[in-house]
Each structure stands twice: as structure tokens, then as C-alpha cells.
Amino acid sequence: MPGLVSLVLADARFPGGGHVHSGGLEEAVSRGLASDVASLEGFLLGRLRTAGLVAAGFAAASAAVSANCPSSGTSRARPPLTSPSSAVSGDRRARWAELDAELEARTPSLAQREASRAQGRGTLRAVQAAWPSPVLDGLVAVHPRPHHPLLVGAVCGAAGEPADEAARCVAYLAISGPASAAVRLLGLDPFAVNAVLVRLGPALEAVVAEAVSAAEGPPSDLPAPSAPVLDLMAQAHVHHHRERVRLFVS
Amino acid sequence: MSADHGHGHLISFDPTETEPDHHAAPPAQGRALRIGIGGPVGSGKTALVAALARSLGERVRLAVVTNDIYTTEDADFLRRNAVLPPERVEAVQTGCCPHTAIRDDITANLDAIETLEERFASRDGQGLELVLVESGGDNLTAVFSRGLVDAQIFVVDVAGGDKVPRKGGPGVTTADLLVINKTDLAPLVGADMDVMTGDATRIRGELPVITQSLVEDPSATEVGSWVLDRLAARVAA
Numbered sequence: 001m002p003g004l005v006s007l008v009l010a011d012a013r014f015p016g017g018g019h020v021h022s023g024g025l026e027e028a029v030s031r032g033l034a035s036d037v038a039s040l041e042g043f044l045l046g047r048l049r050t051a052g053l054v055a056a057g058f059a060a061a062s063a064a065v066s067a068n069c070p071s072s073g074t075s076r077a078r079p080p081l082t083s084p085s086s087a088v089s090g091d092r093r094a095r096w097a098e099l100d101a102e103l104e105a106r107t108p109s110l111a112q113r114e115a116s117r118a119q120g121r122g123t124l125r126a127v128q129a130a131w132p133s134p135v136l137d138g139l140v141a142v143h144p145r146p147h148h149p150l151l152v153g154a155v156c157g158a159a160g161e162p163a164d165e166a167a168r169c170v171a172y173l174a175i176s177g178p179a180s181a182a183v184r185l186l187g188l189d190p191f192a193v194n195a196v197l198v199r200l201g202p203a204l205e206a207v208v209a210e211a212v213s214a215a216e217g218p219p220s221d222l223p224a225p226s227a228p229v230l231d232l233m234a235q236a237h238v239h240h241h242r243e244r245v246r247l248f249v250s
Numbered sequence: 251m252s253a254d255h256g257h258g259h260l261i262s263f264d265p266t267e268t269e270p271d272h273h274a275a276p277p278a279q280g281r282a283l284r285i286g287i288g289g290p291v292g293s294g295k296t297a298l299v300a301a302l303a304r305s306l307g308e309r310v311r312l313a314v315v316t317n318d319i320y321t322t323e324d325a326d327f328l329r330r331n332a333v334l335p336p337e338r339v340e341a342v343q344t345g346c347c348p349h350t351a352i353r354d355d356i357t358a359n360l361d362a363i364e365t366l367e368e369r370f371a372s373r374d375g376q377g378l379e380l381v382l383v384e385s386g387g388d389n390l391t392a393v394f395s396r397g398l399v400d401a402q403i404f405v406v407d408v409a410g411g412d413k414v415p416r417k418g419g420p421g422v423t424t425a426d427l428l429v430i431n432k433t434d435l436a437p438l439v440g441a442d443m444d445v446m447t448g449d450a451t452r453i454r455g456e457l458p459v460i461t462q463s464l465v466e467d468p469s470a471t472e473v474g475s476w477v478l479d480r481l482a483a484r485v486a487a
């Protein structure tokens with residue numbers, strides 16, 4: 001049973017700026033690589049097992065960082081109301097800095113790093129209005145535009161939600177965003193596209209399980225599957241935006 | 251929408267509410283006044299923004315955020331026609347949903363505004379006074395969120411049909427200023443200006459309506475005065 005935080009963060013109407021990103025789908029559409037429901041399903045499965053798995057692993061690890069505070073153990077589902085001790089917050093900041101560096105290393109495309117930070121920044125703005133918590137200061141201190149999976153994990157963890165909820169939230173967003181973009185770009189039947197998302201359920205749960213398991217180990221061992229075509233298309237998207245129309249940021 | 255729809259009367263539906271209504275809160279001090287410019291495709295939003303930038307640019311430290319589908323084209327148009335240096339124009343992509351980007355999820359626009367504000371605050375210590383946010387062309391129901399702008403102008407044009415004001419919708423009905431554009435075309439498209447202004451005034455009550463032709467008045471004098479009044483009211487507040 002998901003908690004309210006991960007439900008709200010995974011909602012397509014959450015005002016965190018996600019709707020202007022297509023996760024590479026716009027570039028794939030413009031190249032004819034995604035043109036109908038079947039090719040969309042292949043695109044989404046590939047994205048789930050690469051970008052989705054990386055994001056899920058880091059969200060789960062980040063949730064563990066913010067959950068590891070004295071107050072969250074006693075009051076589940078409630079962010080700590082007082083500032084954590086400086087030793088705890090310093091340790092947390094160091095762990096987030098390590099996760100940030102590891103995630104950067106797994107994201108070779110500058111355009112994708114920018115897209116992740118843009119969505120993290122947008123989500124942070126909405127989160128600060130909804131769940132203000134001093135725990136997040138440590139993540140923002142590492143970078144004022146935190147990577148999206150790290151922020152989602154941090155918020156879920158601070159609210160007492162388990163790591164798998166954070167992982168499921170970002171893994172789902174990795175496919176629901178491009179699926180929504182496909183409806184807008186290709187005019188696909190929304191019922192068919194929604195059914196694709198549901199069909200990917202078992203693959204999604206497998207990604208969540210792998211992410212949570214990996215998050216129990218050191219950050220250097222977090223999943224690092226590569227998706228060179230997605231990386232190249234993300235770069236090409238930005239390049240083409242300067243020459244002709246692109247409707248999405250990524 | 252009935253003719254006597256009262257915009258000035260604020261009604262609380264909460265029986266426990268004892269405080270004065272908090273609507274129309276003054277904008278936060280210390281940042282630029284943000285004015286949204288919305289309206290249907292082709293009604294002349296970009297031309298109005300260019301006219302305002304030309305006529306106010308000398309007196310007011312302003313910048314522009316564009317949201318249109320051809321973002322770079324609009325931004326280029328403004329740089330050419332509004333004598334706006336490139337660093338004063340930011341273009342936003344809206345993921346095929348221009349109304350979402352100004353209403354339901356304003357993140358991309360807020361990021362663009364904050365980028366502009368930070369750019370000019372750090373440059374010469376003199377921050378921006380005015381940011382114009384031009385929405386992508388949309389339909390009659392698209393309005394700006396109060397979380398994004400302090401005031402909004404809705405632009406329709408006579409070539410879109412003289413029944414547009416009568417159709418209403420939140421843009422025509424609630425915008426702080428309604429501009430009926432391209433009045434020079436009225437005789438050519440068979441639009442009855444009396445019908446348009448009559449319907450607009452009836453449906454909007456006290457809220458102002460300006461008719462203009464940028465062919466006849468390239469400076470958009472009346473709209474410019476309205477914007478300056480807004481700026482002055484804010485300084486006085």
C-alpha cells in the first residue's frame with residue numbers, strides 16, 4: 001500500500017515540471033523509432049530497464065539516507081520537526097554527495113543530467129510547500145538542483161515511506177512520462193497506452209526489487225545499465241531544438 | 251455568465267471564516283512585477299509584447315518569457331522587433347500543453363523567470379522591474395495561475411469573430427485586462443466593433459477593455475499606460 005507522498009509524487013498532475021519532459025520519446029518519434037503502440041511498448045520497456053532501474057536504485061538509496069534519522073524511526077509518516085543534530089546531518093550530507101557523484105557517473109549525457117536536475121529543482125519547489133523538512137537541507141546543500149531520483153527518495157524516506165515506494169515511484173515515472181508524451185505527440189489511443197503501462201507491471205516490480213536489493217549495498221554497486229541510444233538521442237534532442245521545433249525539453 | 255456577475259464582491263463559503271478574504275494579495279516585494287499575456291492563436295500576443303517592450307523598454311527594466319510552440323522563432327522575433335537584447339528573452343517548452351505550463355504546472359515558467367531575475371540582480375545590482383510572460387496560443391479557457399503572475403492580459407482579435415467576447419470563458423471573463431486587437435481589420439472581416447465591445451463590457455462588469463490596432467498605434471499606448479499604472483500602484487503599496 002503506497003503512502004501519500006509517493007502517490008502524490010507519481011501523480012501526472014503533480015506540479016513539479018515533469019510534463020515538459022518526454023524521456024527521449026520526442027526524439028525517437030521524430031526519427032520514426034516510435035510510431036505506434038507496439039513500438040512505444042518496446043521503447044518504454046527499454047527505458048524502464050535502463051534509465052528506470054538507475055533512477056529506482058538511487059531513489060531507494062536516498063530514501064535510506066533520510067530515513068536514517070533518530071526521529072523518523074519513532075514517528076513514521078511524519079517528517080522530523082526539529083533540525084537533526086549536526087553530526088547526523090553532516091553524515092547524511094556526505095552520503096548524498098556520494099550518491100550525487102555516483103548518479104552523475106551513470107548519466108553520461110549532459111542533456112539527461114540537466115533534465116534530471118530540472119525536474120529535481122521543480123519537484124523541490126513543490127515539496128517545500130507541501131512537506132517542509134530540515135532533512136532536505138542536506139541534499140540541497142550538495143547541489144541546489146538535486147537529481148530527481150535523489151529528491152524523491154529523500155522526501156519519501158523523510159516521511160517514513162519504505163525504500164521500495166520511492167523506487168516504484170521513480171521507476172513508474174520513467175515510463176508514465178514518455179507514455180503521456182506519446183499520447184500528445186502521436187495521438188495514440190489513450191486506453192491502449194494506459195494498458196501498455198499496466199502490462200509493464202511485472203517488469204516494473206522486477207526493477208523495484210533489484211533496485212531495493214542493490215540499495216542495501218554501497219553506492220558504487222548500485223545498478224549501472226547503459227542505454228547508449230537513449231544517451232545519444234537525448235543529446236540529439238537538444239541539438240535539434242536549436243535547428244527546428246521541439247515541443248519537450250527532453 | 252450573467253451580466254451582473256460581480257467581480258468586486260468577495261464571498262467566503264467557509265462559515266467559520268472570520269478573517270478578511272485573502273484574494274488579490276499584493277505581490278511579493280523585492281521582485282519584478284509579473285504580467286501574463288494570454289489568448290488564442292494568432293490574436294497578436296507576440297506583437298503586443300514586442301510593442302510593449304519597444305515603448306516601455308527605455309523607462310522600465312523589463313524581460314520577457316515566451317511559451318509558444320515555435321519558441322525560438324518567437325524569441326528571435328522579439329529580439330529583432332522589440333530591440334530586446336537576447337539576455338532579456340527566455341523561451342520555455344511546454345510539452346504540447348501551453349495551458350498546463352501557465353496554470354496547472356507552472357514550474358518551467360517559474361524557472362525561466364527566476365533565471366532572468368537572478369541574471370539581472372547579480373549583474374548590476376538593479377533587478378528587473380517587470381517580467382512579461384507570453385503564453386502559447388491556446389483556447390478561451392486558458393488563464394494564468396495566480397502563483398505565476400500578478401496580473402494578466404487576455405488578447406483576442408476581431409478576425410477571430412465578433413462573437414468571441416460573448417462566448418466568455420475564464421480568459422475573457424476574469425483577465426485583469428481584455429485587449430481586442432486588430433481593430434483595423436474589422437471592416438475587412440465584417441466584425442461589428444459595437445457588438446464586441448458591448449458584449450465584452452457586459453460580461454466583464456467593472457474590468458477594463460481596450461480596443462487597439464498595432465498598425466495604427468505601434469506603441470500600444472493604452473495598454474502601456476495600463477502596465478505603467480500597475481507598476482506605479484505596486485511601488486506605492
